[in-house]
Amino acid sequence: MTFTELNTPQRTIMTPGPVEVDPRVLRAMSTPILGQFDPAFTKIMNEVMEMLRQVFKTSNKWAFPVDGTSRSGIEALLCSVIEPGDKVLVPIFGRFGHLLTEICERYGAEVHTIECPWGEVFDQEVVIEEIKKIQPKVTAMVHGETSTGCMQPLELIGAACREMDILFIVDAVASIGGVDIRVDDWFIDGLIGGTQKCLSVPSGMSPITYNHRIERVISARKKVERGISTEEDRKSELDMRHPMVKSNYLDLSMLQDYWGPRRLNHHTEATSMLYALREGLRIVLQEGLEERFDRHAYHERALIAGIEAMGLDLYGERSSKLTTVTCIKVPQGIDPEAVRGMLLDEFGVEIAKSFGPLEGKIWRIGTMGYSCRKENILYTLSALEAVLIRHNAPIKIGQSLQATLDVYSEKYTPNKVTS
Structure with missing residues (x-):
């Protein structure tokens, strides 16, 4: 069989994602590849983190992309904070609330849900009352629900979670870069975005941000290191610090070591996708x-x-x-x-x-x-x-x-x- 050169049809894409990619982003993706520890590349990584902080409207230390589609970012945040038996509240007003529920259940959470009819959103006080009743470790919620075209107000829910010392994690995949989201002002502890929607970057990365409250939970889950021999000391630091998270690829404690100043090897970065994300974020901030x-x-x-x-x-x-x-x-x-x-x-x-x-x-x-x-x-x-x-x-x-x-x-x- 002979395969011809790739030639995709011209489309006007008016779906809730993926959307048309900005031509400037496509050009950036053709930029020559750099090694992932090349100082020129780590500079790009740092620039992406800073641009994400601005887009997310946050002063969080941690703001970086998880390699994979938007679901990878959602799962990374949830699996890194949830331990078996933890209570999680998921208010559902469309398809993607059910996704949050499924992911939490897969990691052993005791998931509590409330639902409102599709096409509506929750009165924030209803959610707050349920939070008071359940007293979960985490409240996980969708901001922009593409299945119904609805957007959930969050600021009162976030404030209530902070007052009760409950983690508030938000799926903003469909809304980041298109509508106003204020991570710090709304007391959002962890937020997940998507590249293939309002940022007009191909699908393949999931920008996330989280604060010190989530970082504290992540740090507490690491195994206590005991009795390390001199021979073991000479091994890779990464090999000695296996966290108590089932997923290796999505473990935020390991991704912190990769994106932080230590630059410990965890995976091979999706170089061209990072170029694309950087250009997409630059365009957003330029506008x-x-x-x-x-x-x-x-x-x-x-x-x-x-x-x-x-x-x-x-x-x-x-x-x-x-x-x-x-x-x-x-x-x-x-x-x-x-x-x-x-x-x-x-x-x-x-x-x-x-x-x-x-x-x-x-x-x-x-x-x-x-x-x-x-x-x-x-x-x-x-x-x-x-x-x-x-x-x-x-x-x-x-x-x-x-x-x-x-x-x-x-x-x-x-x-x-x-x-």
Whole structure:
């Protein structure tokens, strides 16, 4: 068999992740490879850590990427603090709360859950009351739930956890870099982000940050070293310090030694991915965090105007909507997968379906990072209208783009746009 040169089709990716990668990031990935202990490379590592602190709005010592998809960062934080029998509370308002639950259970936690209907978020006081009742070691929660397009307020929950000396760990994979997240101000002890969403970097790394409270737990889990012989002393320090964590690859105590000043070998760093992350973070900071949040809200507003002018209904509570994901109810009698298939085949536009109880009931459009652009919004709406007409959907023809253009005719002023 003869294999031809790789030639992927051109797509307009409007899913909640992965999204289109910024061309500057793709160029950075072609930068020549350096050895992982080359001073030029360790300088890049230090720069990435500092940029992550700024994006996460934290003064934490620890802010670095875990190699692997976003799930690797989630599992690394949870497996490094959870011991068998620990109580963990997971408030669930969509698919990824169930993921947090599963990971905690796999590491032996006694998991307690509360749930609210999909399409809604929790009143923070409800969560706080459950925390008081359960008294868990950890409260683990999703911030931006892409399965439902909802965003959970966190600041009161974080403050309550800190007051009760409970660790607060947050999945912000879908929201970091697209909406305002304040790790220190909201008393978040550990936070996980993703590269393939609002940062517009390929999937393959999971930026995390955690504070001294989590570091203290990690340090306490290391085995006490006793009776080390002179011969053993000559061995690698890493070999003598096996922590009591089941995972080697995701053990934060070992990753600290790799990312910290000691630079102890743990794994071979994903060099090109780190270049990509550095460039993605540089672009975010160059744009400005507040300006970037405003841009996402501006294009969200334009998208919603076009959807509603078409006669389609949004799914979920508007007050808790996630800026970067817009969920649309599938019109009665319309085959949702036929619509998605035609969008991809005829227009090269990809939008997403959903999961679980929302399977076949909603479409999800992501407006994240580099995909969050005027031309993408206009093209997606025009393609969706054309496809729905072909499917005899009961929509208002010819009004969607005009409503969106009305939004775009307003002068875009960063720091003044609200969703």
